[in-house]
Amino acid sequence: MTPEFRLKRRRHKILLYFVQHPQDNPANIMVHLSSLLLKKYHGGYVVIRLALAGHKQANRPFYRIVAAYNKRARDGKYIEQLGSYDPLPNIYNEKLVSFNFDRIKYWIGCGAHPTKPVAKLLGLAGFFPLHPMMITEAERRRAQTELTATGAEDGLQEGQNVA
Amino acid sequence: MFQVIGGRSIQVARLLVPRSAVLVEAVRGRKSRTDPVAKSKEGRIKVPPPVDPVEMVVLKERFTEYQMMMRALRLEFKEEVLRKKYEEETGSLAEERARQEATEHRTLMAFNNQENLRMLKLRILRIQKEKEEAERKKVEAAIQCEQEQQESIKEKERDILKLQEEAKNFITLENLDQRIEEALDNPKNYNFAIDKEGRVVKQTMLQ
Numbered sequence: 001m002t003p004e005f006r007l008k009r010r011r012h013k014i015l016l017y018f019v020q021h022p023q024d025n026p027a028n029i030m031v032h033l034s035s036l037l038l039k040k041y042h043g044g045y046v047v048i049r050l051a052l053a054g055h056k057q058a059n060r061p062f063y064r065i066v067a068a069y070n071k072r073a074r075d076g077k078y079i080e081q082l083g084s085y086d087p088l089p090n091i092y093n094e095k096l097v098s099f100n101f102d103r104i105k106y107w108i109g110c111g112a113h114p115t116k117p118v119a120k121l122l123g124l125a126g127f128f129p130l131h132p133m134m135i136t137e138a139e140r141r142r143a144q145t146e147l148t149a150t151g152a153e154d155g156l157q158e159g160q161n162v163a
Numbered sequence: 164m165f166q167v168i169g170g171r172s173i174q175v176a177r178l179l180v181p182r183s184a185v186l187v188e189a190v191r192g193r194k195s196r197t198d199p200v201a202k203s204k205e206g207r208i209k210v211p212p213p214v215d216p217v218e219m220v221v222l223k224e225r226f227t228e229y230q231m232m233m234r235a236l237r238l239e240f241k242e243e244v245l246r247k248k249y250e251e252e253t254g255s256l257a258e259e260r261a262r263q264e265a266t267e268h269r270t271l272m273a274f275n276n277q278e279n280l281r282m283l284k285l286r287i288l289r290i291q292k293e294k295e296e297a298e299r300k301k302v303e304a305a306i307q308c309e310q311e312q313q314e315s316i317k318e319k320e321r322d323i324l325k326l327q328e329e330a331k332n333f334i335t336l337e338n339l340d341q342r343i344e345e346a347l348d349n350p351k352n353y354n355f356a357i358d359k360e361g362r363v364v365k366q367t368m369l370q
């Protein structure tokens with residue numbers, strides 16, 4: 001049985017909607033009253049992640065920074081939108097990102113987990129510390145460019161020496 | 164292993180250099196674990212990407228730092244959220260609001276009670292009036308009833324008297340012969356003629 005088939009089967013079973021407040025926080029701090037028809041997930045938690053928006057246009061991605069349950073589909077029903085991210089640069093060569101810091105603070109205080117790209121974006125924004133992987137990637141790329149630069153220089157020098 | 168896709172799908176691994184003109188995807192899980200390995204992958208040993216120990220040490224340090232900072236931030240935000248909630252429920256503003264609401268409630272309750280009293284008085288008056296009306300109507304109805312009874316009794320008496328008077332003209336066994344002779348002696352003619360102007364003619368052909 002392939003994993004996709006198993007997921008589809010499970011989706012058909014969960015069709016009960018409890019009209020009660022969900023206890024989503026691991027710390028069980030507070031109960032949010034955004035909607036009474038929220039699904040109750042066993043052991044589920046809230047994540048802050050990027051969800052793809054605007055599916056009517058191909059080859060034009062646009063992400064929404066969203067607080068949603070872990071088990072929900074990537075583009076499915078979310079709890080609250082906390083910002084947006086446009087991965088394609090605009091005419092001034094900028095990639096636009098927006099955050100609702102107040103609500104992000106609230107959700108992280110309630111026990112939400114941000115995903116890696118969201119953590120990286122927030123690190124670039126200065127709200128979080130810089131992600132270590134970003135720093136290592138930058139260092140690796142810099143080493144690579146230096147290698148190619150020195151390699152080109154050596155090649156030029158050799159060419160000059162030979163010539 | 165590869166499938167041709169037309170639209171978009173979740174697990175698309177786009178090939179960097181598509182030799183074919185059509186976009187192909189690698190679908191996970193087409194083969195089960197009992198299927199034999201492909202010929203091109205027979206001697207393949209999967210090797211994880213190489214790790215630079217110096218970089219790894221530096222990375223581990225950076226990660227511990229990062230996680231510590233993240234934990235601290237999380238606790239800070241938690242505290243802020245709790246403080247806000249506390250302020251909302253038991254802060255100074257909340258107390259003022261509660262006091263105001265209590266006073267408002269008291270005034271509204273007083274107003275409500277006054278209205279109730281007023282309505283009560285009006286209701287009592289109304290009920291009294293209705294009762295008097297009902298009494299009056301009952302008395303009137305009783306009088307009417309009595310009157311009707313009296314009238315019916317009088318009617319019946321009149322009928323009896325009339326009948327008694329008519330009884331004098333009845334045909335009995337003693338008058339029978341007399342009456343027959345009288346009837347035979349006086350033939351009555353009920354025929355008459357009338358024209359459009361209304362002139363009545365009682366003279367007809369006597370039989």
